[in-house]
Amino acid sequence: MRRHLWCNLKRLQCVPTITNVLTQGISVAPPSAAATPTSSLLIIRSYSSIGELQPQLSPEIIRIMEQRLTAIEYRTAFLQNLVNQPEASPAEYARANKELRKLKSSADLISELRSKQKEINGLKSLRVDCSEDKDMVSMATEELGEAMVEEKRLQNLLLKSLLPKDDADERDCILEVRAGTGGEEASLFAMDIFKMYEKYSQKKGWKFEVVDLTESDLRGYKEASAAISGADVYGKLKFEKGIHRVQRIPVTEKAGRIHTSAVSVAILPQADEVDVQLRNEDLKIDTYRSGGAGGQHANTTNSAVRITHIPSGMVVAIQDERSQHMNKAKALKVLRAKLYEMERSRIHSKRSKLRSEQIGSGDRSERVRTYNFPQGRITDHRVGITCHAIDDVMQGESLDVFLDALLLQQEMDAIACFSSSQ
Template sequence: MLEQLQAIEDKFLELENLISDPVVLANQSEWLKHTRSHAKLAPIVAKFREYKVVQQSLVDANEMLKEKLDDDFKSLVQQELTELKAKNEVLAEELRILMLPKDPNDDKNVIVEIRGGAGGDEAALFAGDLFRMYTRYAETQGWRVEILDASPTDLGGFKEVVFVLEGDGAYSRLKFESGVHRVQRVPTTESGGRIHTSTVTVAVLAEAEDVDIDINPTELKIDTYCASGAGGQHVNRTESAVRITHLPTGIIVTCQDQKSQLKNREQAMRVLRAKVLEQAEAQQHAEVAEARKSQVGTGDRSERIRTYNFPQGRVTDHRIGLTLHKLDFILNGDLTELINALITADQSERLKQVQ
C-alpha cells in the first residue's frame, strides 16, 4: 500500500506543476481536467503526509529510548511513543478506507423516486414527509432540487414523487436510502387512537449520462445492390442501393432513395445511428428499471430497511442495528449521523473483503 500511496503523491506533485504551467493555463479545458484530478487526490495525499510524519516521529522516539535517559524523561518518551502508535493505527485505517475502490457513480447526481406502498392515504402522507426530509437535507448540502413528476393527494401527500438532486457527492451520500421505509404512527384520520403501520418505497438512482454512440466500422457488414422500383424492375443497373448490418445488435438498415451509392450510404448510417441509439437507451432504461425493482422490493410491510416510530420518537435502521431517538430532527433533514453510520458500515464491510 505504501508504494501505491507514494505513486499517488508523485502524481499529485506532477499535477501541481501542470496546473501552474502557463501553457496549461492557456488551455482552460486541459487546466480544469488537471485541477479536478488534483482535487480528487488531495485528501489521500494529505493523510499520507500526516502518516509519514507520525512514522518518522516513531523512529525518532524509539531511537531516543536507546539513549541513557533519566526516569522522568524516559517516561515522557514512552508516553509519547504510546500515543504515536495509537495515532499511527488510526491513520493507517483511514488510508486503507481512502484507498478502497471508489463507486464510479459516487460523484453523480441522483434521481429519487418515492412511492406510497402499503397503507393507502397514510402511506401517501408519509411519502410527502420523506420528500420534505430529503429536500431539506439537500438544502443543507447545497444541492439543487428539481421535481420531475408528482402525483399529489388531497390530504397533502404523494402517491408518487420523482425528483433530481444535483450536487457534489449526491449519490455517495444517498445511495443507501433505497428500500422500503416503514412508518408507525396514529393517522390524523384515526379516531380510535390506534397505531397504523404503513410503508413507502424509495429508489435512489445515479443519473444516467447521455449515451454516446460510437459505431466501429469493423462491426458493419455493408452490401450494395441494384436499386429496384415498383414491380421489381431495376431503376438503374449500378449498385447504388446500400444495406448495412450492425453485427453487435443485428440491426439492418437499407437505403436506395438516392442515385449515388455514397449518398445512400450516408443516409443509411444516419438511420443506423438513430436505431442503435434507440436500442442502447432502451437497454439503459431496462437496467434502471431492474435496479429500481431490486432496490424497493414489493413494498410489503415486512420488507423494510428503516422504521420511523412516532409514539417512541425513534428511527431504527435495521441493516446496521442503529436506533436514534431524534425522529423530529431526522424528518427535518438532519440525516448526517444516520448517513455517516451507513457509510462507515459499508466501508468496514469492504475492508473485510480486501484484507
C-alpha cells in the same frame, strides 16, 4: 460518553461492548450469540459523538495493508525510473505518467506515513537512551503519543484509498418516492419522507429540484421524484433505497388506532449523455395535457411529456413544469438515470453476490427502516440502530445517524473483501 463497537468483518454485524448502549438518543440492539466476534480480522471504532468515527485497525489488517503499500512504493519507484529514461518511447512515457498520476495521492500519504513512523522510532529510542532524565522521558512520551495518533490517522486514510470505489458515489442522484401499502396514509407519509430529504438536502447545501409530483385526494404524494445535485450526493443517499415503514395514527382514523403503512424509496445515480446515449429512433415521445388540482393549476396546453424507451420498454412521464421543453428535459434526465442504474445492476449481479436492490414491491415486510411516531423512535433494521429523536430526523437534522452507520457497514464489507483477497 464514549462507546466502542466491535465489528465482525466476516458477519458484518456490529456488537457493542456494553449492552443497550444509549448515547444522544441512539441505541444499538443487543447482540445475539451468533454475532460474537470470532475472526481475527477485527476493527474497533471508538467515538464520542456520531460523525466522529475513529477506526483502530487490527494488526492483521495493518499487515495486509503494509503489503499493498510496499507494492505501491515499488511500483512508483519503477515508474519514476521509467519516465526518467531517455530511451523510453513516447507511448511508454505516457502510460507511466498516467499511472503515476493515479498513484500520486497514495504515494504522498505513504511518504507521510513513513516519515511519521521514522519519528516514532526515534522517540522510542530517545526514551530508552534518556531513561534517567525524567523531563526528557516525559516530553518524548507526550510527543510519541501525538505521533502515534497521527500514524493511525494516516493508516486509516491509506486503507480507505485502497478499498474498492464506486465511481457513481460522486454523482448527483434522482430520488423517487412512492406510496406503498396503506392507502391515503401511505401517500401522506410519502409526502413527509420526500420533504425530509428536501430539508436534509438544504442542510447539506445540495440543490433539490422537484421533477414530478402526483398528489392523492388528501394532498399526499402517490409518487414524487426530485433531482438532487451537490458533492458526493449518490454516495451519501444510496443507502436510503428500500421500504420505509411508518406506524402512527392517521389523520383519517376516528378511533385513534395505530396504522402501519409503507413507502418505497429509490435512489438512482444521474447519468451524463456520455454514459447513456439515447438515439432518436429508440424513443417514442408523446405529449398530453397535464392533470392537476384545477383552478390556477389547470393546464390547457399539451405540456406533459411521456417518453418510452423502445428497446427496454421503460416509460417516464413528467408534467411538473408548464413548459413542454422543460418537462422533456427532465424526462430525459430521469430516463438516463434509470437506464444507467439498470446497466450498473446487471454488471454488479455478475461481479458480486451483493446485487443492487431497489424499491421492491412496496410491501411492509421488505422494510429497511421503521418510523414509530407514538414511541418517537426510528429503527434501521440493517444496522440495528434506533434513534429516539424522530422529529429531528423528519426535519432532516439527524438522518446522518443512520447514514454514517450504513457507510461504516459498507466499509466493513469492503475491508472483509480486501483481507480475503490476500
